[in-house]
Amino acid sequence: xxxxxxxxxxxxxxxxxxxxxxxxxxxxxxxxxxxxxxxxxxxxxxxxxxxxxxxxxxxxxxxxxxxxxxxxxxxxxxxxxxxxxxxxxxxxxxxxxxxx
Amino acid sequence: xxxxxxxxxxxxxxxxxxxxxxxxxxxxxxxxxxxxxxxxxxxxxxxxxxxxxxxxxxxxxxxxxxxxxxxxxxxxxxxxxxxxxxxxxxxxxxxxxxxxxxxxxxxxxxxxxxxxxxxxxxxxxxxxxxxxxxxxxxxxxxxxxxxxxxxxxxxxxxxxxxxxxxxxxxxxxxxxxxxxxxxxxxxxxxxxxxxxxxxxxxxxxxxxxxxxxxxxxxxxxxxxxxxxxxxxxxxxxxxxxxxxxxxxxxxxxxxxxxxxxxxxxxxxxxxxxxxxxxxxxxxxxxxxxxxxxxxxxxxxxxxxxxxxxxxxxxxxxxxxxxxxxxxxxxxxxxxxxxxx
Numbered sequence: 270x271x272x273x274x275x276x277x278x279x280x281x282x283x284x285x286x287x288x289x290x291x292x293x294x295x296x297x298x299x300x301x302x303x304x305x306x307x308x309x310x311x312x313x314x315x316x317x318x319x320x321x322x323x324x325x326x327x328x329x330x331x332x333x334x335x336x337x338x339x340x341x342x343x344x345x346x347x348x349x350x351x352x353x354x355x356x357x358x359x360x361x362x363x364x365x366x367x368x369x
Numbered sequence: 370x371x372x373x374x375x376x377x378x379x380x381x382x383x384x385x386x387x388x389x390x391x392x393x394x395x396x397x398x399x400x401x402x403x404x405x406x407x408x409x410x411x412x413x414x415x416x417x418x419x420x421x422x423x424x425x426x427x428x429x430x431x432x433x434x435x436x437x438x439x440x441x442x443x444x445x446x447x448x449x450x451x452x453x454x455x456x457x458x459x460x461x462x463x464x465x466x467x468x469x470x471x472x473x474x475x476x477x478x479x480x481x482x483x484x485x486x487x488x489x490x491x492x493x494x495x496x497x498x499x500x501x502x503x504x505x506x507x508x509x510x511x512x513x514x515x516x517x518x519x520x521x522x523x524x525x526x527x528x529x530x531x532x533x534x535x536x537x538x539x540x541x542x543x544x545x546x547x548x549x550x551x552x553x554x555x556x557x558x559x560x561x562x563x564x565x566x567x568x569x570x571x572x573x574x575x576x577x578x579x580x581x582x583x584x585x586x587x588x589x590x591x592x593x594x595x596x597x598x599x600x601x602x603x604x605x606x607x608x609x610x611x612x613x614x615x616x617x618x619x620x621x622x623x624x625x626x627x628x629x630x631x632x633x634x635x636x637x638x639x640x641x642x643x644x645x646x647x648x649x650x651x652x653x654x655x656x657x658x659x660x661x662x663x664x665x666x667x668x669x670x671x672x673x674x675x676x677x678x679x680x681x682x683x684x685x686x687x688x689x690x691x692x693x694x695x696x697x698x699x700x701x702x703x704x705x706x707x708x709x
Binding site: 359368 | 576588615
């Protein structure tokens with residue numbers, strides 16, 4: 270089996286995992302797909318309108334009542350505070366960040 | 370069905386191979402991957418293509434056969450959606466919460482009203498950028514005109530609970546911004562999980578890294594348009610980076626040029642205070658949410674980022690840069706290596 274065929278086979282597996290809707294329990298689905306979203310993000314999120322939200326110039330308070338038990342996680346904070354970027358080392362460029 | 374990380378054959382001690390790279394057109398932009406093991410490049414590309422295809426099938430606003438489009442008539446009453454769509458909506462709502470609604474996934478009707486009702490490739494696009502005082506009127510928001518009424522944030526009226534999605538009948542979801550970032554995160558994590566290698570995925574310049582990085586970290590050139598100031602930075606393993614630009618994804622509407630980042634308060638293009646904003650975070654979704662929100666907030670985004678320690682790089686309409694958080698300054702970058 271050549272590389273492209275193996276790639277297609279593996280990719281098909283990912284598709285199957287996704288389409289089966291078993292992401293939370295099967296290997297690639299759980300490990301890869303949901304791990305890809307910020308810690309604490311799940312499919313179950315509830316937002317409710319809170320008083321005064323309409324006149325706060327768009328800076329809504331959110332009114333989050335999420336039932337995913339993620340209070341205090343990065344899902345709420347939205348920024349983990351890690352130091353994710355450092356000066357370049359002058360080596361070869363691997364990729365580019367630009368708008369799209 | 371269970372898929373586990375593919376065991377890698379033992380390898381004799383040797384110098385690290387040169388990373389392999391592949392690129393292809395996607396959603397009117399370029400998708401690319403860089404993998405630490407070039408021998409697995411084709412397999413990695415197949416995985417990324419599968420993930421992006423699944424995301425498109427789930428939430429495309431331009432395809433009548435997407436899950437979101439098909440279910441639209443039933444969303445007001447609530448409908449069970451796929452885990453993929455639930456995840457994409459949940460991520461979009463998370464981004465809205467993080468940014469106090471500056472990133473709002475319910476602007477579909479506003480984008481349609483501005484003419485962004487089909488694939489950007491089929492819309493008359495202008496990508497020459499903006500500069501100087503003309504920028505304000507160029508944004509599509511004429512500051513001399515009275516602003517429209519502020520609106521109730523649409524995202525606060527959307528819910529997805531146990532896979533049951535409810536969207537008010539007067540709201541149209543547009544998951545475009547966050548879905549691209551989530552797709553990058555999913556794709557990178559999937560490649561690492563399946564192949565057990567380090568990978569850097571780029572979807573239109575939104576980056577997500579998973580697995581071990583090459584020695585020295587992933588080297589990323591941060592630059593929007595070719596004439597803009599450039600900076601080489603190191604993105605560690607497991608992190609994400611996103612750039613939001615008011616110079617890209619522009620089109621003509623009603624005799625003026627507009628861009629795609631809308632201010633949810635008015636449903637109109639945000640004032641282009643910044644040519645671009647780049648953010649590094651622990652995921653591409655986080656980075657994308659904050660870079661987009663910074664464009665919407667304009668000048669006040671600087672203090673907001675600094676108060677929260679967000680690593681950001683702002684480029685204003687004169688090409689000047691401002692950095693926040695732990696983002697390296699130009700001088701630090703020059704001392705750490707070559708500065709583009």
